[in-house]
Amino acid sequence: MARVLTLTLNPALDLAIRTGPLRLGEVNRTQSTRLDAAGKGINVARVLARLGHDVTVSGLLGEDNETAFVRAFATCGLGDAFIRIPGETRINAKLSEPDGRVTDLNGPGPRVPPAALEALFERLESLLPGLDAVAISGSLPPGVTPSMLAELITRVRARQVPVWLDTSDAALVAGIAARPTGVKPNDIELAEWAGHPLDTPEAQLRAALRLNAEGIDDVLLSLGAEGVLWASRGEALAATPPRVSVMSTVGAGDTLLAGTLHGVLSGWTRERGLGFATALAAESVRHIGVGEPDAPDFEQLLRATHVRDLSTDPHTGETHP
Numbered sequence: 196m197a198r199v200l201t202l203t204l205n206p207a208l209d210l211a212i213r214t215g216p217l218r219l220g221e222v223n224r225t226q227s228t229r230l231d232a233a234g235k236g237i238n239v240a241r242v243l244a245r246l247g248h249d250v251t252v253s254g255l256l257g258e259d260n261e262t263a264f265v266r267a268f269a270t271c272g273l274g275d276a277f278i279r280i281p282g283e284t285r286i287n288a289k290l291s292e293p294d295g296r297v298t299d300l301n302g303p304g305p306r307v308p309p310a311a312l313e314a315l316f317e318r319l320e321s322l323l324p325g326l327d328a329v330a331i332s333g334s335l336p337p338g339v340t341p342s343m344l345a346e347l348i349t350r351v352r353a354r355q356v357p358v359w360l361d362t363s364d365a366a367l368v369a370g371i372a373a374r375p376t377g378v379k380p381n382d383i384e385l386a387e388w389a390g391h392p393l394d395t396p397e398a399q400l401r402a403a404l405r406l407n408a409e410g411i412d413d414v415l416l417s418l419g420a421e422g423v424l425w426a427s428r429g430e431a432l433a434a435t436p437p438r439v440s441v442m443s444t445v446g447a448g449d450t451l452l453a454g455t456l457h458g459v460l461s462g463w464t465r466e467r468g469l470g471f472a473t474a475l476a477a478e479s480v481r482h483i484g485v486g487e488p489d490a491p492d493f494e495q496l497l498r499a500t501h502v503r504d505l506s507t508d509p510h511t512g513e514t515h516p
C-alpha cells in the first residue's frame with residue numbers, strides 16, 4: 196500500500212444524464228440522472244483507494260455545497276485535506292446518448308481568493324513528507340493561473356516526490372515546462388502542446404518520445420477506444436482495450452491514470468501495469484463512474500487487453516531505442 200495525494204483545483208458535482216438521442220432546442224425526457232462528487236483528482240483517488248492505497252484528497256472546494264463531497268470522502272475512505280473557498284463548487288453536466296456519445300458541459304468553477312491559494316501551498320508542504328506520489332488533475336478555476344500550477348509541481352518535485360499531471364490547454368503547457376514525473380494527456384491535448392495535429396500513431400509516438408527527451412519520464416497518452424500509448428524514458432508500449440459497450444466515458448482517463456499509478460506503486464512491470472490500467476479503463480466506460488476492479492468479469496477484460504512493445508514491434512514503422 197502506498198501513500199498518495201491527489202490535487203483537484205477545480206472539482207465538480209457531475210450530473211450524469213442518460214437520454215435517448217438528443218434533440219437540441221427541444222424538450223428531451225431523461226432516462227436517469229445522478230449527481231456525484233467528482234473532478235479528475237477525486238476520481239483518481241476513488242480508484243486508488245479501492246485498490247488499497249492510503250489516499251488523501253486536496254484542492255479547492257466550495258463551502259456552500261460540500262455535503263456530497265464530505266459524504267463521498269467518508270464512504271471511500273479518503274483523507275479530506277481540501278481548502279474551503281467561498282461559494283459553490285461547479286456542477287458539470289454529462290449527457291450520455293444510447294450510441295455511446297457523451298457530451299460534457301463543464302463550468303469554469305468559482306473564483307479562488309488569493310488567501311485560499313496561499314493556504315493550499317501551506318497545506319501541500321505539510322502533506323508532502325512520506326508521500327509516494329502526487330497526482331494533479333483537471334482544469335484551473337478563475338484565480339488560479341498556469342504559473343501557479345507550475346509552482347505546485349515544482350514544490351512537489353523539490354521534495355523528490357513523483358508527481359503526475361493530467362490537465363489541458365495553457366495549464367498543460369505550463370505544467371509540462373515545470374517537468375512533472377509523468378503526464379496523462381489525450382491526443383487532442385497533446386496536439387495542443389505539440390502545435391500540430393497528432394492524427395497518426397507515428398506522430399503520437401514521436402510527440403510522446405519528444406516529451407521523454409525533454410525530461411518528462413512518463414507520457415501516458417490516452418486514445419479513447421483506440422487504447423493507450425505509454426512512453427517511458429524513451430521506451431514505448433501500446434495497449435489495445437477489449438471491445439465493450441459504452442455507457443459513459445467520463446472518468447475513463449482518470450481510471451487509466453489511477454490504474455497505471457497502481458502498477459508503478461506496486462512495482463509491477465510496465466507491461467503488466469498498462470494491461471491492468473487499460474482493462475480497468477475499459478471496465479469504467481460500461482457504466483457511469485470510475486472503473487471497478489472487483490467487476491465479476493474483470494479477469495476476462497484483462498485477458499482481452501493486448502499490450503505490445505513498440506520498440507520491437509515492426510508494425511509501428513518506427514525504429515527507436
Ligand SMILES: Nc1ncnc2c1ncn2[C@@H]1O[C@H](COP(=O)(O)OP(=O)(O)OP(=O)(O)O)[C@@H](O)[C@H]1O
Nearest residue numbers: 381417418419420422436445446447448449476477
Ligand atoms: N470505447 C472504449 N472502449 C474501451 N476502452 C475505452 C473506450 N473509451 C475509452 N477507453 C479507455 O479509457 C482511456 C481514457 O479514455 P480517453 O482517452 O477518452 O480519456 P480522456 O480524454 O482523458 O477522458 P476523461 O477526461 O473524460 O476522463 C482510453 O485510453 C482507453 O484505454
Ligand SMILES: O=P(O)(O)OC[C@@]1(O)O[C@H](CO)[C@@H](O)[C@@H]1O
Nearest residue numbers: 207233234235287301333334446
Ligand atoms: O473541467 P475539467 O477539470 O477539465 O474536467 C472535469 C471533469 O470533466 O473531469 C472528470 C472526468 O475526467 C469529471 O468528473 C469532471 O466533471
